[in-house]
Amino acid sequence: MSARVELRREQETMLMTLYLHARDAESAVPVLGDRFAGGVLAQIDYDFARLKALRGNQPIIVARAKAIDDQVRVALAETPDAVVLHLGCGLDSRVLRLAPGPDVTWIEVDQGPVIELRRRFYPDRDGVRTIAASVVDEGWWDEVPTGRPLLVVAEGLLMYLPPDAVRSVVTNLAGVEAPRATLIFDTVAPWVRDVARWQPNMRRASTGFESSTRELEDALRAGGFDREVSSSLVTEAARSTNGALALFIKLIDAVPPGHRAMMLSRWSRVTS
Numbered sequence: 001m002s003a004r005v006e007l008r009r010e011q012e013t014m015l016m017t018l019y020l021h022a023r024d025a026e027s028a029v030p031v032l033g034d035r036f037a038g039g040v041l042a043q044i045d046y047d048f049a050r051l052k053a054l055r056g057n058q059p060i061i062v063a064r065a066k067a068i069d070d071q072v073r074v075a076l077a078e079t080p081d082a083v084v085l086h087l088g089c090g091l092d093s094r095v096l097r098l099a100p101g102p103d104v105t106w107i108e109v110d111q112g113p114v115i116e117l118r119r120r121f122y123p124d125r126d127g128v129r130t131i132a133a134s135v136v137d138e139g140w141w142d143e144v145p146t147g148r149p150l151l152v153v154a155e156g157l158l159m160y161l162p163p164d165a166v167r168s169v170v171t172n173l174a175g176v177e178a179p180r181a182t183l184i185f186d187t188v189a190p191w192v193r194d195v196a197r198w199q200p201n202m203r204r205a206s207t208g209f210e211s212s213t214r215e216l217e218d219a220l221r222a223g224g225f226d227r228e229v230s231s232s233l234v235t236e237a238a239r240s241t242n243g244a245l246a247l248f249i250k251l252i253d254a255v256p257p258g259h260r261a262m263m264l265s266r267w268s269r270v271t272s
């Protein structure tokens with residue numbers, strides 16, 4: 001039986017990424033190849049036709065997920081006993097795509113209604129826990145195992161939080177006792193933050209972006225994190241797309257505001 005979806009505001013945005021992952025997987029040459037998204041999508045009672053207008057975003061969304069998968073794979077090969085915090089996980093199947101080893105603790109975090117839905121589609125799995133909470137809440141951070149390398153993934157999340165909420169997430173993250181904390185996250189330029197709220201699907205979900213690259217980087221610097229690497233997701237998308245859309249993305253990438261429209265970054269904080 002399909003699951004009816006009662007989500008509010010930014011929670012609904014995870015259906016957008018799920019839809020674009022499923023579309024990519026059906027395509028002749030998938031970029032991400034998320035073989036789980038279509039099966040989850042088919043069980044959700046939601047008018048996905050509404051999301052057709054988002055198809056132009058597909059190259060960026062799947063290039064982002066692929067780039068993050070690649071970075072997490074490398075990080076887990078280097079630290080096979082890491083604790084992974086997958087913040088704002090939505091219905092993403094990353095843990096199935098990457099199948100982490102037995103010494104990894106993987107924690108999926110999202111808001112209550114999303115986690116409730118997630119639990120219907122993703123059976124329990126050794127080493128994987130779910131936490132139903134806002135990333136801004138204080139309480140749940142105590143549940144994060146300490147003394148191990150911490151790898152935090154925040155994909156399509158932090159831009160939805162106002163700057164003070166981002167600062168509180170970074171403070172809580174810095175408060176977890178770990179020899180090394182690494183955060184992989186994407187950001188949007190101020191002009192993207194400002195125009196995104198006019199996108200029809202964002203308007204329908206009554207949501208929008210609140211923080212841009214600058215506020216996120218300021219919060220991380222203040223929390224003792226240093227930048228390890230940063231790259232343009234527009235460049236990534238141009239590389240993995242074909243045809244007329246690729247040409248269009250390359251044109252956007254050729255101008256600095258376009259190149260910096262969406263960035264993927266990895267920052268870390270080392271304490272020992």
Ligand SMILES: C[S@@+](CC[C@H](N)C(=O)[O-])C[C@H]1O[C@@H](n2cnc3c(N)ncnc32)[C@H](O)[C@@H]1O
Pocket residue numbers: 010011012013014015017018087088089090091092109110111114133134135136154155156157160
């Ligand atoms: C654009 S979706 C991305 C979902 C997933 N990371 C992916 O890429 O498919 C944004 C997700 O962030 C979650 N989110 C937004 N604000 C949050 C908060 N304060 N605490 C926890 N999750 C939040 C939403 O519920 C949603 O699942």
